[in-house]
Amino acid sequence: MSGIPPSLEKLAELMAKFPGIGRKSARRIAFSLLDRPREDIILLARAFLDVKDNVRRCPVCNHITESEPCDICQNPRRDSSVICVVKDSMDVLAIEKTTVFHGKYHVLGGLISPLNGIGPDDLSIEPLLIRAKEIHELVFAINSSVEGEMTMHYIRKMLSNCPVSISYLARGIPIGSDLEFVDDATLARALQSRIELKGE
Amino acid sequence: MSGIPPSLEKLAELMAKFPGIGRKSARRIAFSLLDRPREDIILLARAFLDVKDNVRRCPVCNHITESEPCDICQNPRRDSSVICVVKDSMDVLAIEKTTVFHGKYHVLGGLISPLNGIGPDDLSIEPLLIRAKEIHELVFAINSSVEGEMTMHYIRKMLSNCPVSISYLARGIPIGSDLEFVDDATLARALQSRIELKGE
Structure with a gap:
């Protein structure tokens, strides 16, 4: 486009490949560099390479x-006897923030999704099956989307001969939500899974 | 936070300083690096520095x-006889996209905002006043916010002895908008600035 320096357009193009960054915000980011000291930009460039060079997947939990x-x-x-199975590392952070889970994790690295060509072999499922033999409980902290259900079903099937107890996160009304804003499926599930109010 | 490698947290911190990037999306960006080839990250780091090193402000229009x-x-x-005055370079791109403006531009680099400690001297106003002496028309393409009005008022006052014609963008109903979704001030302005429907 007329009026955009090529190096700025190039950066915007690269930035727009990141999740959650559209073309417009990628440009806004590139633009904002002009008002920042060069040392900041060197730090940033360095930080990108540091992540790439230093961060890897844990060989145990992924x-x-x-x-x-x-x-x-x-x-x-x-x-070590409880493993929480999650889709990606962002989910580990979300669960750690609650401070109520004291077991370990297993990060699948995605969900089975035939439409996107993602099968069990593309995920860290085999190592999970091996770990599952040594534990008491496996907790699925996975969304109940089609892909989520498919993935949980596959893992459960593969573990059918393993004595591990399998659980999944409770489904229900989010704390603080008004009933009128809760979707039908969640409301139906919350009704089916209703919890008895015990007397004193 | 427990569970985040320090180099990843550092990058997320630096990214979150950019406009439009929150803490969460900064982390998501940092996370996504792991699945991308190192060459891509080198290109990106290079692109950041290229922008910083090659892109500057035009000495004429800023x-x-x-x-x-x-x-x-x-x-x-x-x-060259018409100058469109805008807040920042993003606005130049927006106007260029319409392809209806064939004059030149002047980028102020912000708006006067006493609350944020931004005065006329922090903006490219002096060079505009000098350029204004040589032109026929100055078009303000500036939002009618408090800061926008203040900035336009200031420039107009400084040009009171200059024979340049000053205009600003028409205010009215956005094309394709339903009246019910237009805010009161815009609707009032559109009524006041109504345009006579001429017969054949």
Whole structure:
């Protein structure tokens, strides 16, 4: 487009490939560089390469890490007999933030999705099946989307001969939500899974 | 936060300083690096530095450019007697996209905003006043926010002895908008500035 310096357009193009960044915000980011000191930009360029060079997948749980195994896998105070299975590393962070889970994790790296050509072999499922033999409980913290259900079903099937107890996150009304804003499927599930109010 | 490698957190922190990128999307960007080839990341780091090193402000109009003066200022087919005054370079792109403006531009680099400590001297106003002496028309393409009105008022006052004709963008109902979704101030302005429907 007329009026955009080529190097700026090039950067905007590269930035727009990142998740959640559209063409317009990619340009806005590129533009904003002009008002920032060169040292900041060097730091940033360096930070991109540092992540690429230092961060890898934990060989045990597949979570991102700079140490091998990762901090969570290494932590002796965490319960090794419970594994929480999640889609990606962002989910580990979300669960860690709640501070209520004290077991370990397994990051699948995606969900089975035949439409997108993602099969079980593209995910970290085989290592999970091996780990599952040594634990008491496996908790699925996975969305109940078509892909999520498919993935949970596949793993459950593969573990049918394994004595591990399998659970999944409770489905129901989000805390603080008004009933009128909850979707039908969630409301139906919350009704079916209603919890008895016990007397004193 | 537990579970995030320090280099990834560092990058997320730097990215979150960019306009339109929150903490969460900054992390998502940092995470996504892991699945991309190292060469891509080198290209990206290079692109950041290229922008910083090659892109500067046009000494005439203050628009971003790699050449001096910028392509628009250099273009002999553009009308030098009309200058469109905008807040920032993104606005130049927006107007260029319409292809209806054939004059030149002047990028203020912001708007006067006493609350944010931005005065006339922090913007490219002095060079505009000098350029205004040589032109026929100055078009303000500036939002009618408090800051926008203040900036236009200031420039108009400084040009009170200059014979340049001053105009601003028409205010009214956006094309394709339903009346019910238009805010009161815009609707009032559209009524006041109504245009006579002439017969055949």
